[in-house]
Amino acid sequence: MIRPEDILVRSPSGVCCKLGGFHIDPTRPVERAVITHAHSDHARAGHGAVLATQETLDLMRLRYGEAFAGSTQAMAYGESISLAGAKITLHPAGHILGSAQVAVEVDGLRVVASGDYKNAADPTCAPFELVRCDLFITEATFALPVFRHGDAHAEIEKLLHSLALFPERAHLVGAYSLGKAQRVIALLRQAGYDAPIYLHGAMEKITDYYISRGIALGELRLARGATKANLAGTITLCPPAALTDLWTRRFPDPVAAFASGWMRVRARARQQGVALPLVISDHADWDGLTATVGATGAGEIWVTHGQEDALVHWCATRGLKARPLDIVGYGDEEEIGDTEVNQSEDGAAPSRADTHDQDGNGS
Numbered sequence: 001m002i003r004p005e006d007i008l009v010r011s012p013s014g015v016c017c018k019l020g021g022f023h024i025d026p027t028r029p030v031e032r033a034v035i036t037h038a039h040s041d042h043a044r045a046g047h048g049a050v051l052a053t054q055e056t057l058d059l060m061r062l063r064y065g066e067a068f069a070g071s072t073q074a075m076a077y078g079e080s081i082s083l084a085g086a087k088i089t090l091h092p093a094g095h096i097l098g099s100a101q102v103a104v105e106v107d108g109l110r111v112v113a114s115g116d117y118k119n120a121a122d123p124t125c126a127p128f129e130l131v132r133c134d135l136f137i138t139e140a141t142f143a144l145p146v147f148r149h150g151d152a153h154a155e156i157e158k159l160l161h162s163l164a165l166f167p168e169r170a171h172l173v174g175a176y177s178l179g180k181a182q183r184v185i186a187l188l189r190q191a192g193y194d195a196p197i198y199l200h201g202a203m204e205k206i207t208d209y210y211i212s213r214g215i216a217l218g219e220l221r222l223a224r225g226a227t228k229a230n231l232a233g234t235i236t237l238c239p240p241a242a243l244t245d246l247w248t249r250r251f252p253d254p255v256a257a258f259a260s261g262w263m264r265v266r267a268r269a270r271q272q273g274v275a276l277p278l279v280i281s282d283h284a285d286w287d288g289l290t291a292t293v294g295a296t297g298a299g300e301i302w303v304t305h306g307q308e309d310a311l312v313h314w315c316a317t318r319g320l321k322a323r324p325l326d327i328v329g330y331g332d333e334e335e336i337g338d339t340e341v342n343q344s345e346d347g348a349a350p351s352r353a354d355t356h357d358q359d360g361n362g363s
């Protein structure tokens, strides 16, 4: 009888399906890669053939340029292809636009690699789909009982309340450039906020791509085109690192907000000089992770990048076979100080204006 480890094995470059001849989210260049989503630690340039959703391929192209892979193949959610007897199907992961879980089936045994995921509502991407399986590979970014993200809409109300309290000040919201920024904008629109929202230049291309895929974000403007007086009483989205940059000087008496699951830890917000912490995460919280792991029906769980130990322990108490994967190279895009991720977030070929914004020299 076939076992899960006959389908997928851990390798130094990430999880590998030997039978199908492919890696999932490899951290080093490989011949054939299936990519769960476009965040730079999961989606790297330089692979031979890349299989992913159209959105993930487009976002990789935006970041790395046309030659990011030898060849590409787009797959829609629910569509399947077979590679040497391994059937691959992509299912929505609810993490960012285009994010997918990868299901691999051989002889009736199903393994699901979730990539990053969340089971909370997000107006900018397809909702997480639960896939029953025998082995589930889960992320563990917020896998501690202290992490309960709560309702993102309530966090947006906090931002709008602060805006009403301080109409002369600018509100700067640090948010990861791919996914989080667009979600915060969409949540603001859902809350009825219809004034123009300003953007840091590093977010322009990705945000334009979201709009091109039919995500309604209302009127957006670049902060670099605005005067200081224009920016009073407005909201600007920027990469987290920009919050502590000279770039903030163009804003009148800015209030620093940061949208991240880590903002549940108040000491962390204080330490990072964030006056207005917004607990908004694109990852499942403790309840989301444990509920999902349980609902997949999987008897075996592999845990990757984050707080592996707590989740492995939780699985053991439920009689599930579980182990940490210990793959080096995945980051955490909800960190304010993750410079490696922030730098690559600007893309391999940033426009001149974006470079200036990053240096704090923009107009």
Ligand SMILES: [Zn+2]
Binding pocket: 037, 039, 095, 116, 333
């Ligand atoms: Zn991610």
Ligand SMILES: [Zn+2]
Binding pocket: 041, 042, 115, 116, 139, 305, 330, 331
């Ligand atoms: Zn990740």
